[in-house]
Amino acid sequence: xxxxxxxxxxxxxxxxxxxxxxxxxxxxxxxxxxxxxxxxxxxxxxxxxxxxxxxxxxxxxxxxxxxxxxxxxxxxxxxxxxxxxxxxxxxxxxxxxxxxxxxxxxxxxxxxxxxxxxxxxxxxxxxxxxxxxxxxxxxxxxxxxxxxxxxxxxxxxxxxxxxxxxxxxxxxxxxxxxxxxxxxxxxxxxxxxxxxxxxxxxxxxxxxxxxxxxxxxxxxxxxxxxxxxxxxxxxxxxxxxxxxxxxxxxxxxxxxxxxxxxxxxxxxxxxxxxxxxxxxxxxxxxxxxxxxxxxxxxxxxxxxxxxxxxxxxxxx
Amino acid sequence: xxxxxxxxxxxxxxxxxxxxxxxxxxxxxxxxxxxxxxxxxxxxxxxxxxxxxxxxxxxxxxxxxxxxxxxxxxxxxxxxxxxxxxxxxxxxxxxxxxxxxxxxxxxxxxxxxxxxxxxxxxxxxxxxxxxxxxxxxxx
Numbered sequence: 282x283x284x285x286x287x288x289x290x291x292x293x294x295x296x297x298x299x300x301x302x303x304x305x306x307x308x309x310x311x312x313x314x315x316x317x318x319x320x321x322x323x324x325x326x327x328x329x330x331x332x333x334x335x336x337x338x339x340x341x342x343x344x345x346x347x348x349x350x351x352x353x354x355x356x357x358x359x360x361x362x363x364x365x366x367x368x369x370x371x372x373x374x375x376x377x378x379x380x381x382x383x384x385x386x387x388x389x390x391x392x393x394x395x396x397x398x399x400x401x402x403x404x405x406x407x408x409x410x411x412x413x414x415x416x417x418x419x420x421x422x423x424x425x426x427x428x429x430x431x432x433x434x435x436x437x438x439x440x441x442x443x444x445x446x447x448x449x450x451x452x453x454x455x456x457x458x459x460x461x462x463x464x465x466x467x468x469x470x471x472x473x474x475x476x477x478x479x480x481x482x483x484x485x486x487x488x489x490x491x492x493x494x495x496x497x498x499x500x501x502x503x504x505x506x507x508x509x510x511x512x513x514x515x516x517x518x519x520x521x522x523x524x525x526x527x528x529x530x531x532x533x534x535x536x537x538x539x540x541x542x543x544x545x546x547x548x549x550x551x552x553x554x555x556x557x558x559x560x561x562x563x564x565x566x567x568x569x570x571x572x573x574x575x576x577x578x579x580x581x582x583x584x585x586x587x588x589x590x591x592x593x594x595x596x597x
Numbered sequence: 598x599x600x601x602x603x604x605x606x607x608x609x610x611x612x613x614x615x616x617x618x619x620x621x622x623x624x625x626x627x628x629x630x631x632x633x634x635x636x637x638x639x640x641x642x643x644x645x646x647x648x649x650x651x652x653x654x655x656x657x658x659x660x661x662x663x664x665x666x667x668x669x670x671x672x673x674x675x676x677x678x679x680x681x682x683x684x685x686x687x688x689x690x691x692x693x694x695x696x697x698x699x700x701x702x703x704x705x706x707x708x709x710x711x712x713x714x715x716x717x718x719x720x721x722x723x724x725x726x727x728x729x730x731x732x733x734x735x736x
């Protein structure tokens with residue numbers, strides 16, 4: 282789900298966790314400090330590859346780490362990792378975002394992924410270039426254009442199968458897998474509203490994944506639905522803090538036209554996010570996220586705790 | 598291909614075949630499951646795993662193939678592909694299949710590196726319609 286790195290920062294396997302409510306949103310500013318408006322600073326709280334309204338171009342790099350602590354089965358049952366087993370996912374991204382015309386922006390992200398799995402006392406590591414993603418956004422109504430009308434945007438993304446699928450990895454635990462082996466397209470909509478200094482963003486996304494044929498079996502994937510809610514507050518000097526929740530659900534896949542029972546997947550991710558802007562040329566963005574490790578809050582997905590940090594050079 | 602859900606639940610230290618199957622002693626326990634292929638051969642394929650029930654990591658799978666009359670079927674070229682249907686991918690290693698005689702086929706090692714539902718897409722060369730798909734719940 283590389284598009285999520287653009288649009289939701291949802292975990293690739295994947296990727297749900299306890300939404301850690303944090304009072305930091307209510308933190309006030311010190312005296313004599315200039316405040317930005319939510320309409321200007323709210324963009325990019327959870328997705329670093331998004332320009333703010335006054336920005337035209339940005340390049341950046343991101344680092345992300347995640348430790349898996351459990352998994353959901355096909356019925357929603359949750360079990361923690363066995364003693365001695367572990368999985369670490371690391372990722373570094375290079376990305377660029379450019380504004381095209383006034384209301385649209387396009388981003389390209391190149392991920393580099395590493396995984397380390399230890400099972401039965403045997404460790405395996407691997408990694409490489411992942412699935413390159415391209416995303417676009419068009420703001421029909423910008424946040425703050427109208428006092429009562431929320432901002433409205435359409436979103437689109439494509440993921441190219443440039444990574445190594447699990448079948449192509451050389452280690453027994455497929456730690457060298459960096460891609461899903463198929464194309465992926467996403468469309469969605471985003472609605473934003475601000476009540477200074479607070480803001481709310483809701484994203485709804487539908488993702489389709491192209492078929493895969495492996496060992497003469499044609500695999501067809503059900504559409505994946507994702508909803509993301511982010512609530513934040515603007516702080517001095519264009520910085521922001523907030524929390525977000527993301528829910529993903531995918532229906533039953535099929536093989537050679539026959540439904541694959543118990544192949545659906547879902548997850549619920551919660552996280553904290555913040556941006557820090559020392560000036561209008563640099564921005565630091567970070568998230569702390571987890572999948573909710575509660576039975577029935579996920580299916581056929583792993584659960585873990587992760588941290589991401591992004592650094593952007595911005596040209597207003 | 599016919600799919601059949603086999604073992605569920607968590608493995609435990611006392612599970613049979615915790616260290617693998619003994620080639621000299623076929624299992625006496627009941628199989629995790631049995632499925633009959635839908636092709637013209639109508640084979641009955643019984644499945645055991647070591648450990649049983651299966652769990653994340655490396656496991657062994659033992660297949661017993663019988664014909665419609667119950668006689669063991671030898672001489673088959675069996676191919677097994679571990680597959681995660683929820684994620685649409687397989688494993689990184691081919692699961693080697695070694696005939697054991699008297700209708701027994703040992704599939705080992707099988708690397709199940711993630712929790713979740715794993716299919717063992719099993720086909721028999723020359724009998725394209727007689728494949729079976731045992732399904733394993735791996736906690």
